Structures are given as C-alpha cells and as structure tokens.
Amino acid sequence: MPKKLSVPEIRVTSSEQQGLFAQAADPITPLKEIDMNGATLMELEDIVKAAHQSFQSHLGDALQAGLIAGKALLTAKQQFTYNRQTGGFRGWLERIEVSKSTAYRYIELATNEPIVSQAGTLSEAMERLAQHRAEQRALKAGEEQVEVKKRRVTLKLSNERDQKLESIAKSRGGDVSALIKEIVEQWLANEQDS
Known part of the structure; x- marks a missing residue:
C-alpha cells in the first residue's frame, strides 16, 4: 500500500512564504537587527562567524557582511585585554577561525562606514578606502612640507x-x-x- 503524504495542518500565505524564502536566501538580514553593544562575547562570536561564512560563500551581500562582521569585531575587541595564555583578541580570532588580516579588513570597513557605505560592491568599497588612505597620506605629507x-x-x-x-x-x-x-x-x- 503506497504511503500518503502528510499535509501540514497550518497553512502559510504566499506573502509569508516569500518572506521565509527571502530570509533563507539572505542570512545577513537577521544580523543587521542585532544590538551589538548589548551582545555577549558568545553572541558576538556567532555574529562574526555567520557574517564571515556569508562573506566567504557569497550568499549575502559581501559588503554588508563585512560591515556587520567589522562592527561585531570592534565591539568584541573592546572586551579583551592581552593574556599570554589565551592571546587576547588575536587568540580569540584564531579560535573562531578568522584570520587577523581578514578581521582587520572588516574592522577597517566598519570604522570607515561613511566612506564605504556609498559603494555598491565590496571591491568598490576597497577602492574607496585605498583612495581615502592615499588622500590622507597626501594631506599628511603636505603638513610635513609646511613644517619644513x-x-x-x-x-x-x-x-x-x-x-x-x-x-x-x-x-x-x-x-x-x-x-x-x-x-x-x-x-x-x-x-x-x-
């Protein structure tokens, strides 16, 4: 005798179903709404991991994922003091399997959000950051020439x-x-x- 397929008792409207599909397709959406200042270190770890995974797998918007990871890393970094046994913030990065260079790239995105938020892609944001750094160096060099x-x-x-x-x-x-x-x-x- 063939098995009957079970039909769920609770039905979902098409708009609710679209919302569920959109949320499943964009894992960054729930991360955007988290208050990172009130988050525990464990919650920040989960945020960084989720944003980092989304960034690496290109499932979500890489620039948004990088900004979110950067904000969480900045908040987490404030909770650390260096400890020879655990390595402090850098030791924590190793434990959550995020390289130091990647973490500081995320942090740079977050600290320069007004500059990079106008970019459409991560590569455009990185270009804007490089241009900003070059302008800052030129300004500093100009100040040094005035001193001379x-x-x-x-x-x-x-x-x-x-x-x-x-x-x-x-x-x-x-x-x-x-x-x-x-x-x-x-x-x-x-x-x-x-």
Missing part, C-alpha cells in the same frame, strides 16, 4: 636694541617674536609690491 618651510632665526642684537624691541612689543600688547614676525611680513609685502 618654517624657519628659525636667531638675531644678535645689542642690549639697547633688544630692550627697544621689548618695549615696543610690550606697548602693543605682544611679545618680541610676534613683533619681529610682523615686521618681516610687512617688509616682504613691501618687497613684492616694488
């Missing part, structure tokens, strides 16, 4: 002239350095005009 251009000058003045400078600076409510700077700037401006 500053000059220190030692003036050897007679006591009489030194006292005269001090008295003029005092009458103007400043110091000798500011007065000399003002005099040099006025002289340079006059030289440019002529």
Whole structure:
C-alpha cells in the first residue's frame, strides 16, 4: 500500500512564504537587527562567524557582511585585554577561525562606514578606502612640507636694541617674536609690491 503524504495542518500565505524564502536566501538580514553593544562575547562570536561564512560563500551581500562582521569585531575587541595564555583578541580570532588580516579588513570597513557605505560592491568599497588612505597620506605629507618651510632665526642684537624691541612689543600688547614676525611680513609685502 503506497504511503500518503502528510499535509501540514497550518497553512502559510504566499506573502509569508516569500518572506521565509527571502530570509533563507539572505542570512545577513537577521544580523543587521542585532544590538551589538548589548551582545555577549558568545553572541558576538556567532555574529562574526555567520557574517564571515556569508562573506566567504557569497550568499549575502559581501559588503554588508563585512560591515556587520567589522562592527561585531570592534565591539568584541573592546572586551579583551592581552593574556599570554589565551592571546587576547588575536587568540580569540584564531579560535573562531578568522584570520587577523581578514578581521582587520572588516574592522577597517566598519570604522570607515561613511566612506564605504556609498559603494555598491565590496571591491568598490576597497577602492574607496585605498583612495581615502592615499588622500590622507597626501594631506599628511603636505603638513610635513609646511613644517619644513618654517624657519628659525636667531638675531644678535645689542642690549639697547633688544630692550627697544621689548618695549615696543610690550606697548602693543605682544611679545618680541610676534613683533619681529610682523615686521618681516610687512617688509616682504613691501618687497613684492616694488
């Protein structure tokens, strides 16, 4: 005698069924709604593992998975102090089988979310991060060049002239350095005009 197929007693509407399929297709959705600040270390471990697996298997949006993993890693990192026996945060990463370089890539995504959130793909986000790093280096190099251009000058003045400078600076409510700077700037401006 052939077996009868059992029919579930509770029926699901088509919209509920679509929602279940969408949730099953996108494992990142439930992770987006978790409050990571109140999560325990075990919960953060589960979040990182799930986001990391989704990232590796390309089941979900890789950029979103990387951002979520980064946020969870940042929160988890705050809970660690270095311990020689367990290795602290890095030891924890080894235990959950996430490489240090991958973890710090996730963290970089999360700490630069305003820059990468406008990207459509993970590779575009990484390009934006590389461009941002290059701009920051250029800014820093520009600041260093400004420092190089500053000059220190030692003036050897007679006591009489030194006292005269001090008295003029005092009458103007400043110091000798500011007065000399003002005099040099006025002289340079006059030289440019002529």
